[in-house]
Amino acid sequence: MRGDIVSATPDNSHLRRPDTQTVHAGEPKHKPYGSLTTPIVQTSTYAFQDTADLVAHMRRKEQGLEPLRGEYGRYGNPTQEVVEGKLAELEGGARALAFSSGMAAIACTLLTFLSTGDHLILTADCYRKTRQFSLQFLSRLGISCTLVQPDDLDALRAAITPHTRMIFTETPTNPYLRCVDIPRVAEIAHAAGVITLIDATFATPCNLRPLSLGIDLVTHSCTKYLGGHNDLLAGVVIGSADHLARIKESNGMVGAIPDPQTMYLLLRGLKTLALRVQRQNENGHRIAEFLEQHPAVRQVWYPGLPSHPDYAVAQRLMQGFGGVVSFELNADLQGTSQFIDALEIPYMGPSLGGVESIVEQPALMSHFTLNEEERASIGIRGQLVRYAAGIEDPDDLIADLARALEREKPAPSRASSRRSGQSCRS
Numbered sequence: 001m002r003g004d005i006v007s008a009t010p011d012n013s014h015l016r017r018p019d020t021q022t023v024h025a026g027e028p029k030h031k032p033y034g035s036l037t038t039p040i041v042q043t044s045t046y047a048f049q050d051t052a053d054l055v056a057h058m059r060r061k062e063q064g065l066e067p068l069r070g071e072y073g074r075y076g077n078p079t080q081e082v083v084e085g086k087l088a089e090l091e092g093g094a095r096a097l098a099f100s101s102g103m104a105a106i107a108c109t110l111l112t113f114l115s116t117g118d119h120l121i122l123t124a125d126c127y128r129k130t131r132q133f134s135l136q137f138l139s140r141l142g143i144s145c146t147l148v149q150p151d152d153l154d155a156l157r158a159a160i161t162p163h164t165r166m167i168f169t170e171t172p173t174n175p176y177l178r179c180v181d182i183p184r185v186a187e188i189a190h191a192a193g194v195i196t197l198i199d200a201t202f203a204t205p206c207n208l209r210p211l212s213l214g215i216d217l218v219t220h221s222c223t224k225y226l227g228g229h230n231d232l233l234a235g236v237v238i239g240s241a242d243h244l245a246r247i248k249e250s251n252g253m254v255g256a257i258p259d260p261q262t263m264y265l266l267l268r269g270l271k272t273l274a275l276r277v278q279r280q281n282e283n284g285h286r287i288a289e290f291l292e293q294h295p296a297v298r299q300v301w302y303p304g305l306p307s308h309p310d311y312a313v314a315q316r317l318m319q320g321f322g323g324v325v326s327f328e329l330n331a332d333l334q335g336t337s338q339f340i341d342a343l344e345i346p347y348m349g350p351s352l353g354g355v356e357s358i359v360e361q362p363a364l365m366s367h368f369t370l371n372e373e374e375r376a377s378i379g380i381r382g383q384l385v386r387y388a389a390g391i392e393d394p395d396d397l398i399a400d401l402a403r404a405l406e407r408e409k410p411a412p413s414r415a416s417s418r419r420s421g422q423s424c425r426s
């Protein structure tokens with residue numbers, strides 16, 4: 001359909017570095033009306049010139065060829081296809097497909113390849129809704145699931161049965177930022193003829209290229225770093241043309257399609273991805289180092305710190321370690337909430353990866369409905385904090401953290417460090 005707004009298929013294959021790709025990849029130099037930016041094609045349907053035009057379009061489809069024009073909005077729109085071209089190139093994949101959310105991308109991909117009687121292996125410590133979708137929804141369709149720890153390759157090998165069809169993994173994981181040894185997972189999976197799908201939302205294509213390490217399919221919640229401005233929801237899957245054709249056929253029926261306006265916002269966000277992630281890598285690293293030496297902090301999880309269990313894997317596979325830092329205070333659940341309430345710069349909420357820093361206490365946010373025992377069984381303690389650094393000045397973020405941590409010591413005075421008029425949280 002790209003022919004609709006694009007005069008020639010872009011050849012950006014000579015643009016190899018992410019900083020250039022984020023700006024130019026997937027986009028033709030010459031766009032309709034001489035517009036420098038990619039147009040938003042706000043239409044639900046595409047009109048044919050005459051019957052001959054219609055028949056030519058249908059013949060192409062019948063032959064399994066890429067359509068040269070649009071037909072109906074649920075099968076995609078030109079703004080979306082430019083985003084897909086950019087993301088495919090950034091990840092080094094043949095093709096990408098965008099979705100209305102990250103979960104839509106994950107759910108549609110799993111449903112495309114899994115049938116009743118199939119078996120799925122998931123690495124534990126993954127996004128909670130992915131785990132719920134697999135254990136609660138897929139199990140109702142007669143698809144069984146096994147959870148294995150992200151660093152236990154023997155358990156992974158042992159979990160494979162003749163019915164295993166897919167391995168789903170995430171890296172770095174949430175909230176402990178565990179990093180999977182991707183080449184070894186890919187090797188084990190391919191020896192068994194199993195499709196590998198990795199959720200690399202926390203890594204971004206700037207920090208990790210899973211396809212180049214042997215993974216079949218990469219998915220991202222574009223809601224996070226890729227969009228980067230906390231103002232849109234979208235998802236993407238990237239991989240081979242064959243796999244993507246099957247996923248696209250599924251989504252033609254499911255209809256979890258992103259709208260053209262959102263795709264424009266994503267395209268705009270992607271322009272600065274490399275710059276933003278560079279700053280977020282730096283902010284995450286500086287914050288992790290600061291927290292690790294602070295007496296009020298019990299433990300820090302950041303893959304760029306030698307103390308992280310997957311430091312060696314991360315060093316080997318990743319170009320940077322992202323903006324998310326998880327840590328536990330020497331405090332209980334209430335004391336930890338007081339620390340979070342004392343922070344002035346970050347917003348309190350779920351999500352991550354945007355320009356604004358966001359902080360959360362997983363026990364009260366993503367895991368609120370669980371009791372303390374259930375939370376403990378999956379390793380979520382009351383004093384755990386997840387800090388997702390934005391692109392603010394690292395010194396400001398650290399000064400803010402230092403002020404809030406002071407409250408954890410027996411305070412000489414109860415006076416709050418909150419400076420009125422300075423709060424960004426309003």
Ligand SMILES: *Cc1c(COP(=O)(O)O)cnc(C)c1O
Binds near residue numbers: 170201222223233235
């Ligand atoms: C947010 C997130 C998702 C889900 O994405 P949505 O866009 O919210 O549907 C999936 N995986 C990870 C790792 C995420 O952080």
